[in-house]
Amino acid sequence: MSHKHPVTVSVARTILPGYTRQANAWAHAGQELAREWPGYLGSGWVRNGAGSNEWHMLYRFADAETLHGWEQSEERRWWIDSAREMMETTRVERRTGIEGWFSQPGDSSVVVPETVVPPRWKQAISIFLPFFPLSLLANFLLHPLTQGWPLVFQVLLNIVILTPLMTYIFLPITTRLLQPWLQATPRGKSHGTS
Secondary structure, three states: OOOOOOEEEEEEEEEOOOOHHHHHHHHHHHHHHHHOOOOEEEEEEEEOOOOOOEEEEEEEEOOHHHHHHHHOOHHHHHHHHOOOOOEEEEEEEEEEOHHHHHOOOOOOOOOOOOOOOOOHHHHHHHHHHHHHHHHHHHHHHHHHHHOOOOHHHHHHHHHHHHHHHHHHHHHHHHHHHOHHHHHOOOOOOOOOOO
């Protein structure tokens, strides 16, 4: 299976009291460093609230190899080391495929995005496109086996089969194929518009 699909990394960091302005400058500096790195697709951060010290930082790379290159680079090591006194990393998650696009940790109060989160209708279409034909095929193939079963068990078997197929194969493929459409900004809007 190919690993050539975008990877989104979500990092939760706790900023020590009194370091909010420095953390803003530090996050901007990290974006500037990463922007020149091969495979960089965007980054940003959100806070749970205006006074919150928990920050969720996101960055996205074209594939696992370019992400690994950035994460092992001297530039990133220097950047991370420069903030050791003002913050603590509490969680790191890597997401590929559809969940990398649609998950936004916390309720955002400060957002500096460079990637475009698609509207819900685009999310729905990108899920529907693989799910409908796959669901039809599963029902067609399973019907001879399950036609005498109670409906709840027919549906349960379908979901047990389809969920991993959608999560690990079809949604990542769909997300990759629809990436230009999912990332497109609406006409008349720019990245800086909220």
